[in-house]
Amino acid sequence: MPCSCGDWRRWIRPLVVVLYILLLMVVLPLCIWELQKSGVGTHNKAWFIAGIFVFMTIPISLWGILQHLVHYTQPELQKPIIRILWMVPIYSLDSWIALKYPSIAIYVDTCRECYEAYVIYNFMTFLLNYLENQYPSLVMMLEVQEQQKHLPPLCCCPPWPMGEVLLLRCKLGVLQYTVVRPVTTVIALICQLCGVYDEGNFSSANAWTYLVIFNNMSQLFAMYCL
Structure with missing residues (x-):
């Protein structure tokens, strides 16, 4: 019988493997040609070696994603896992492109961040989702637990009441970073276009200094809430 779209779980993995091999057959000669054309300098060597690791990393990540798609038995858990796994190819490709073309690094980094x-x-x-699956009465379980104090350096802050309030504030603590990061990334892009953004240069006249401090504080608080 002809293969139908409903049987995609049978043919999706072989198809992806074949497509990836074809991609390598195209990209690898292009990389070698670029290396020979530009000369074998230190920067080009680093870019070529990084490319080898990128194209080793991507299939491993894609295979993990495909395994979840093929065995999609717990959507509420596997959906966020798949989104998290996409971080590996996105980060690796971003770094590889930025290494080759530093002038556009700020733009690809914007998408990555x-x-x-x-x-x-x-x-x-x-x-x-995992906690709610394992403990359907999670809020009630937290409410009967002993009140916990904040860890340093937030130990001077009043403790969050156990139960629903604790979960809500943890959610908000994480979500603030999902707002702060894109906003500061756009600000960094604007500052770059205005010529006042120099990554890695700690200076009072450099917008990067303030943005990196603000981002790190937001990220640390999000990690604390997690």
Whole structure:
């Protein structure tokens, strides 16, 4: 019988493997040609070696994603896992492109950093879905637990009441980063276009200094809430 779309679980993995091999057959000669054309300098060597690891990383990540899609038995857990797994190829390709073309690094990094915030949101979703599956009365279980104090350096802050309030504030603590990160990324892009953004240069006249401090504080608080 002819293969139908309903049987996609049977042919999707072989298809992806074949497509990836074809992609390698095209990309690898192009990389070698680019290496020979530009000369074998230190930067080009680093770019070529990084490319080898990128094209080793991507199939491993894609295979994990495909395995979840083929064995999609717990959507509420596997959906955020799949979104998190996409972080690996996105990060590796971003780094590889930025290494080759530093002038456009700020633009590809913008997409990467927005996805980073999205991944943290999905990680929180995964944790909550898992806990709710394992403990349907999670809020009630938390309410009867002993009140917990904040860890340093937030130990001077009033504790969050156990139960629904605790879960809500943890959610908000994580979600603030999913807003802060894209906003600061767009600001960084605007500052780059205005010529006041120099990554890695700690200076009071450099917008990067303030953005990196603000981002790190937001990220640390999100990690604390997780």
